[in-house]
Amino acid sequence: MSAISVNWLVFADYSFLVLHTTLIGFNLFGWMVKKWHKAHLLTISLTFMSWFLLGIWYGWGYCFLTDWHWQILRDLGESSMPNSYISYLFSRFFGILPPAGWVDFFTVLLAFLALIASVWVNFFQTKR
DSSP states (O other), rough: OOOOOOHHHHHHHHHHHHHHHHHHHHHEEEGGGGGGHHHHHHHHHHHIIIIIIIHHHHHHHHHHHHHHHHHHHTTTTTOOOOSOOOOOOOOOOSSOOOHHHHHHHHHHHHHHHHHHHHIIIISSOOOO
16 A cells, blocks of 8 residues: 555545534533534434434444544555444543443433434524
């Protein structure tokens, strides 16, 4: 593989790392900022649609961003990525791999709570 290819893949890896991690943060906390309410409802809804609708064909919890990032990491020579992007973040930043069941449970729980909060602030919160 040429140096240009490797440099491009490393750039893509870091770009996905920033983009995907930022999206996760936005999905968890974007409902808290009034001007972000509609955008948050869109991104959290798309996330759940990816997990459950695309998951019908690709497996429960499927995320196309994770899939694309995994392909880049495979091209860089990585061979044993966890099933969950959250697990990957723990491994990459802290060097630990928490139990997959815990990660899945808390990922879905927190995302579901963020979805409920988003629906609340978008449709039920009293306008002041």
